[in-house]
Each structure stands twice: as structure tokens, then as C-alpha cells.
Amino acid sequence: MTTNKFNPQKYIITENIPQFQKFMQSDNVTALSLYSHLTYNDLMVLKSGRRRDIIRVPSNKFDIENGLVSMVQYLAPAQHVSGLNVCRFASEGCKKSCLGYTGRMALNVERTYVQKTIALYLHTEKYLTDLLNDLDTECYAYAKEDKFVYLRLNGLSDLPFDLVIDFDLLFEDIPNFLGGYDYTKKPVNDQTINHHYTYSWNERSTLQIANRFDRVAYVVLKKDKVRLMSEYPDIFTDGNISDIRPKDITRHVLLPFKGKVTDNDFVMSYDAMVGLLGLDNKECVK
Numbered sequence: 001m002t003t004n005k006f007n008p009q010k011y012i013i014t015e016n017i018p019q020f021q022k023f024m025q026s027d028n029v030t031a032l033s034l035y036s037h038l039t040y041n042d043l044m045v046l047k048s049g050r051r052r053d054i055i056r057v058p059s060n061k062f063d064i065e066n067g068l069v070s071m072v073q074y075l076a077p078a079q080h081v082s083g084l085n086v087c088r089f090a091s092e093g094c095k096k097s098c099l100g101y102t103g104r105m106a107l108n109v110e111r112t113y114v115q116k117t118i119a120l121y122l123h124t125e126k127y128l129t130d131l132l133n134d135l136d137t138e139c140y141a142y143a144k145e146d147k148f149v150y151l152r153l154n155g156l157s158d159l160p161f162d163l164v165i166d167f168d169l170l171f172e173d174i175p176n177f178l179g180g181y182d183y184t185k186k187p188v189n190d191q192t193i194n195h196h197y198t199y200s201w202n203e204r205s206t207l208q209i210a211n212r213f214d215r216v217a218y219v220v221l222k223k224d225k226v227r228l229m230s231e232y233p234d235i236f237t238d239g240n241i242s243d244i245r246p247k248d249i250t251r252h253v254l255l256p257f258k259g260k261v262t263d264n265d266f267v268m269s270y271d272a273m274v275g276l277l278g279l280d281n282k283e284c285v286k
């Protein structure tokens with residue numbers, strides 16, 4: 001079991017931090033002139049003296065009942081923080097429908113995720129140190145309940161955390177840590193044994209890109225998700241039942257769009273899904 005001898009530095013790939021920071025920038029002059037005076041404590045420590053949480057557990061009953069916990073990090077999405085861009089591969093459609101702007105998370109984006117994003121950019125090593133210490137503490141606590149832990153660092157971002165965190169070593173050293181997983185719109189699959197990527201279909205996608213991934217997620221209207229699940233249960237997984245994509249049984253995952261009817265091409269219709277996957281030639285179960 002992990003112990004208080006846990007050394008987060010062992011898992012941080014410090015030589016890649018400048019490259020990671022550069023990846024986060026959309027305009028380094030703006031980013032540095034706006035934020036360089038801010039200390040880690042300015043950004044991450046609350047008036048009460050408590051540090052902001054970096055990762056948290058979304059309440060997914062199905063996963064928890066099955067002994068699995070997913071720890072998720074949320075940042076301020078896309079170019080919400082001036083000078084930075086944490087979703088380099090975002091499409092116009094996904095930015096419009098992003099959960100960071102549409103649901104309850106919008107408030108958190110303003111209140112806390114902005115500060116976390118700037119802290120990750122300016123004080124990357126310190127931030128990652130706290131993140132890994134928190135992961136170790138959570139894994140230790142969940143081990144006592146016989147639960148296994150996954151880490152999803154891009155809850156509202158699409159950053160190359162593999163550059164700066166050694167997921168393989170973490171997997172080796174923490175007995176109940178099962179690895180990382182994320183959604184990505186990057187057209188290249190950087191998946192490793194201990195960090196899984198699900199491709200997030202968007203209006204710029206092609207089947208050729210999607211075929212590089214063993215999981216593809218589509219955002220669909222709720223009513224279309226219900227219809228596709230009932231007609232093609234062997235083709236699709238309902239992405240709401242579990243949060244943990246590497247455990248899915250089918251390759252295609254449906255995520256419900258939480259907003260109202262949209263003309264946004266990022267949100268797929270029933271007809272678009274059937275056409276894209278050639279399902280009109282397959283017999284549906286109804």
C-alpha cells in the first residue's frame with residue numbers, strides 16, 4: 001500500500017515542463033504579463049487557509065458500486081483564461097456546447113477553475129506535486145474500502161499530461177491505481193498502456209481519424225440516445241451509466257447533450273449517427 005514515503009517528484013517529468021507550459025499558451029506575452037506576479041498561494045490557497053481541491057470524485061453510483069472511483073480534474077476550458085488555451089483541438093461546436101459553460105459547472109469555472117488553470121501554467125511543478133500527493137492520499141483511503149482508482153485529468157481540457165506525469169510508474173507503485181483515461185480531440189492517438197484515450201467526435205472528424213482509437217464518443221440529443229440505445233444495443237454504450245471509458249464493452253459511446261435542441265453540428269442526430277456508422281444496412285433489434 002502507498003505510505004507517507006510517497007515521493008511525488010519521482011513521477012513528474014520535470015524536463016518536459018517548459019514544453020507543457022508552451023502547449024498551454026495561446027499568447028505567452030499576454031499570459032506572462034497578466035499573471036506572472038501571482039504566487040502559488042495567491043491562486044491556490046483560500047482565505048480559510050485551505051488549499052483548493054485539485055481532483056475530485058464525480059458521484060457515479062454504478063462505478064462506485066463496482067469498486068471503481070474516478071478522480072477528475074477540472075480546469076477553465078478552451079481560451080477562457082486570456083493568453084492560454086487548454087483545448088488546442090477544440091472545434092467551434094464543442095466550445096459552444098461545452099459542459100464548462102452549459103451546466104452547473106459554469107459557476108465553478110469562474111470561481112475556481114480559472115485560478116487552478118493559471119496555477120498549473122505558472123507553477124506547474126508545485127501544482128503537479130500537490131495533485132500527485134492528493135492522488136496518493138485518495139488511493140490510500142479508497143484502498144481501505146477495497147476500491148480501485150482511475151485518474152481523468154482533462155475533465156474540461158485537452159492537455160498532454162503524459163508529457164509531465166509518468167503514469168506507468170504511478171501504476172507500478174500504487175497498488176489500487178488503475179491508470180489514467182481522458183477524452184481527446186487530438187487527431188493522433190497518444191494512448192499508452194496506463195493512459196487510455198477516447199476520441200471525441202466533432203464536426204472536423206473523419207472516420208480515418210476515429211479509426212486510430214478503440215473508443216469513440218459522440219454527443220447526441222437525449223431522445224436520439226434513447227432511440228439508438230434501444231435499436232442498436234450491441235453497437236453503443238450509454239456513456240452516462242459509467243464514467244470510465246476503458247471499461248466500456250462497445251467501441252461507440254453516446255453522451256447526451258445537456259442543452260436544448262441545437263443546430264450545432266457537434267451534436268449528432270439519430271440520422272447522422274446511423275449514416276456515419278452505416279447502420280441503415282444493419283438490422284436493428286426493433
Ligand code: SF4
Pocket residue numbers: 077078086087089090091094095097098099100155156157158185
Ligand atoms: S475540447 Fe472539451 S473541454 Fe474543451 S471546449 Fe471542447 S468540449 Fe469543452
